[in-house]
Amino acid sequence: MFRLDELVHRLGGELIGDGALQVARVATLDQAGEGDLAFLANRKYLARLAQCRASAVIVAPDARGLTALPRIVTADPYVYFARVAQLFNPPVLPAAGVHPAACVEAAVPASASVAAGATIAAGASIGENVVIGPGCHIGRNVVIGDDTGLEAGVCIYHDCVLGARCLVHAGVVIGADGFGFARERDGSWVKIPQSGRVVIGDDVEIGANTTIDRGALDDTVIGDGVKLDNQIQIAHNVRIGAHTAVAGCVGIAGSTVIGARCMIGGQAGIIGHLHIVDDVVISAGTLVTKSIHRAGVYTANLPVQPHADWVRNFAHLRHLDALTDRLRALEQRLDKASSAD
Template structure:
């Protein structure tokens, strides 16, 4: 627990009200009670401040007069809430040391924790304060930077590089072969060896069961500060710029380059060999089929509708070419009419 003035001393902001108020956790406006610190991140929920039972709240400057509760005023209440939540919920790191069932073929720093059943192959380099959870596999010549954490059952294939302070959640697979095959004339497939690596920068988070394929020749590269949600597929030779965030179930095909500070919505699909500029937002469910060269928000999906309405609308879509041809014919006939 912390006093409000202690929070402000650590994180900044302007404090209005009793500085000695004690808070023990963060909570929503609706669920907060005594000892809780709530936050108002969106003005459309301002009416809930009146009934809020929190001991204090975090608000933006334009909401500072909407409540008489003790409050911390900051430019971005949601980011401030996130930083307070980090203080109240620090990572639960296991003690350093190697479990007796781990198989480790390299020397590791004394600060490293390696869980039961994990394996680390020869040539791997493990940094200080790394945590490798149970059932993980770290292949030969892998590099893992200081302070990174692998949760249970993470697999890192040979030669891949993980930066500092990264978090890889359960079941993530880094460096599996990309989908590279050449087709014979008879329809059979010839595998193309995938000889590149996956190189992940610092402060990257990779969600559960997300897969990042190794490059075919060059590397697949994930920039610093990138945040990847669960169940994402990133194909070979993709490059993702710094601080980009990708939501769950997105598929990114091979050799696509995504810029910095982009946001990719859930279930979006991006076909291969495209370039997406910095600061692009791709809405959920959008299929990106051509390069995006300018920053902005891009959407390509249809709103949900009843099945009967969808059938009727699709029936019209099937005849769009015919309708366009008929309109062109009518326009040509009108052009021939003498206005006199």
């Protein structure tokens, strides 16, 4: 449990009310009860604040007078909530040491933890306080930075680099071959060796079952602070700038360069060899087929609608070229009639 004044001392903000009040967890406005610290991050939920049964709340400055509950006033309640949640839920780290059922062919510092069934190939460099979960495979000459954690079943192929303080969830594959083939005239395929690496910066989180392919010649690069959701495919030679966030089921084709601080919605698709500048937001389900040269929000999908309406609207789209030709012909006739007058 934490006192409110202790939270403010650690995290900042303005305290209004009893600083000695203790809270045990953070909760939503709807679910919070006695001993909970709730938060109001969006004014559209303002009506719920009046019925909130939390012991205290986190609010923005413009909501400081809208409740009598003890409160912490901060510029960004959602970020503040995230930091409080980290205090209430510290990571549980396994004991340091190498499990007898692990197969280790490289030096491992005494502070690291290697679980049963993990394999570490020769030449790998493992940092201090690294956690390698059950069944992980660390290929030859892989580099893993300090304080990085790998959940169960992570596979990192040879020569790849993973920075410090990263978190890699179960089933992630880093450094598999990119999809590179040359086609013979008879239709058969010739494999192009993928000789690049995957280089991942510091403070990166990679969601479960995401795959990041190694470069064909140059490296695939993931910048510092990037956050990747579950089941994302990142192809060879892709570069993603610092602090970009990518939601689940996104596919990014080869040699695309994505800038810093971008946000890519779930199930978006980005074709290869494009360039996307910094501070771009791509809406969920959008297919990006050309480079984006200006920051902003981009959307290329249709909103959901009843099936009958979709069929009717699509039927109109099928005849759009014919309608355009008829409109152009009508305009020409009107122009001739106007000239005759």
